[in-house]
Amino acid sequence: MRSTARRLWRFAVRIWPLLAALHGYIGWRLLPPLPGPARIAGAGLLVASALLIPAGLFSRLRPGRWSDAVAWAGYFALGLFSSTLVLTVLRDLVLLLPASDGWVEPSAALVPALALAVSLLGLRNARRTARVVEVDVELPALPDALVGFTIVQLSDIHVGPTIKAGRVRAMVDRVNALQADLIAITGDVVDGPVAVLRRDTEPLAALRARHGAWLVTGNHEYYAGVDAWIAEFERLGLRCLLNAHTVIAHGDAQLVLAGVTDFGAHAFDPQHRSDPALALAGSPDGAPRILLAHQPASAADAARAGFDLQLSGHTHGGQFWPWNLFVRLQQPFTAGLHRVDSMQVYTSRGTGYWGPPKRFGAPSEITRIRLRAAPDRRVARDDASRWR
Incomplete structure (x- = not known):
């Protein structure tokens, strides 16, 4: 267990700053075009995700019912974050194309919706017996x-x-x-x-x-x-x-x-x-x-x-x-x-x-x-x- 803890701490020290920066990038690119309430909710979800992902990894250090629940939340957040990040990058590439100005606002809402849909479908696929x-x-x-x-x-x-x-x-x-x-x-x-x-x-x-x-x-x-x-x-x-x-x-x-x-x-x-x-x-x-x-x-x-x-x-x-x-x-x-x-x-x-x-x-x-x-x-x- 001690070796696991050391490995997780080393991972956190190296990776969490990058993880936080990538969450910041998503917020920077997606939140400004959204209406006020959506911006606030989106910012809160991004902060929660940046905290839940490492919490899910560290939950294994104290096994139990609550640690499993934290792991579930953290791992789902990791999958959702991954898809959101990829789709945000793809959106930025699309917005480089001519005549894409009209896509700025709708695409900012579409990215998290698609990421959530993919994550829920992926959850359904993963939880089936192989x-x-x-x-x-x-x-x-x-x-x-x-x-x-x-x-x-x-x-x-x-x-x-x-x-x-x-x-x-x-x-x-x-x-x-x-x-x-x-x-x-x-x-x-x-x-x-x-x-x-x-x-x-x-x-x-x-x-x-x-x-x-x-x-x-x-x-x-x-x-x-x-x-x-x-x-x-x-x-x-x-x-x-x-x-x-x-x-x-x-x-x-x-x-x-x-x-x-x-x-x-x-x-x-x-x-x-x-x-x-x-x-x-x-x-x-x-x-x-x-x-x-x-x-x-x-x-x-x-x-x-x-x-x-x-x-x-x-x-x-x-x-x-x-x-x-x-x-x-x-x-x-x-x-x-x-x-x-x-x-x-x-x-x-x-x-x-x-x-x-x-x-x-x-x-x-x-x-x-x-x-x-x-x-x-x-x-x-x-x-x-x-x-x-």
Whole structure:
């Protein structure tokens, strides 16, 4: 908890002045054209937003009913502020066009109305139980016994102030109804310490698949106390793969399932440095090799290590527009199925959400991956090779 507090204070010292300045920019551009009462109300809402957003982040330091309510308010304010800021910038660009003078007043009222509409629609999308996305993956020389093998992937659930046991239970019920051969959880399960979230993660113990449920760590597990969470996940029956692999016997065939620690885990614990080659060491030759890695950025190392398929998350698909347009600045892929050399990579948009309860243009998903046989052939190298 102390490390979380230090991280939040450092974040606040660096970010809050910028946050306040951006709220000021919105007020400067939108409030003057509005009538007097609307200007006063708008100014009050901007001040409240600038205070609620950091309050929502700090609320996790004192868990409880009231802290969850503050988190809800702060995170919703963050999503609303984000959309308002983007639309304000777009409005300013439009007003640079000739003959736009007549749009000054109506557009000043339209921007917050649109931002609120997008945020409410995004809230509705985020609070739905994630849809099931069907993905067929063709692997060369796939044994007949593994044709049709199904893996259900969960990623980025982010159990925390706004995602509680009821929502987790609904996800688990939907997953179990799919009767998967194997369940893969690709990190960022939680947003808080075990002592606070144990009750809310308890439904994960009910996950059922023929070959069990397997998990790798994401960056948020390290923020929340990774060692305690690994022990808790194991208690729940989720088997953790930390730069390690297991061999799944399915009929007369074998499947190598490996997992790595988060791509940036070494910043928290040097012994947790992500290592796809180590995860594969000692695995049987000739068996299909699947890697669970929280971040798509692991793909280049995984391809070099000899994996056939990598399952990842982390990006949330950008979660809501326009941030999906910027994911590629930090990761090789935003969402979907891609290739790196001879390896395929599937990046989930995530099953939950982080921060603002908002999804717009990037729906959450529970992914059912079905393995299919494909002819053995050379695969063109994807531009993700630049992430090596």
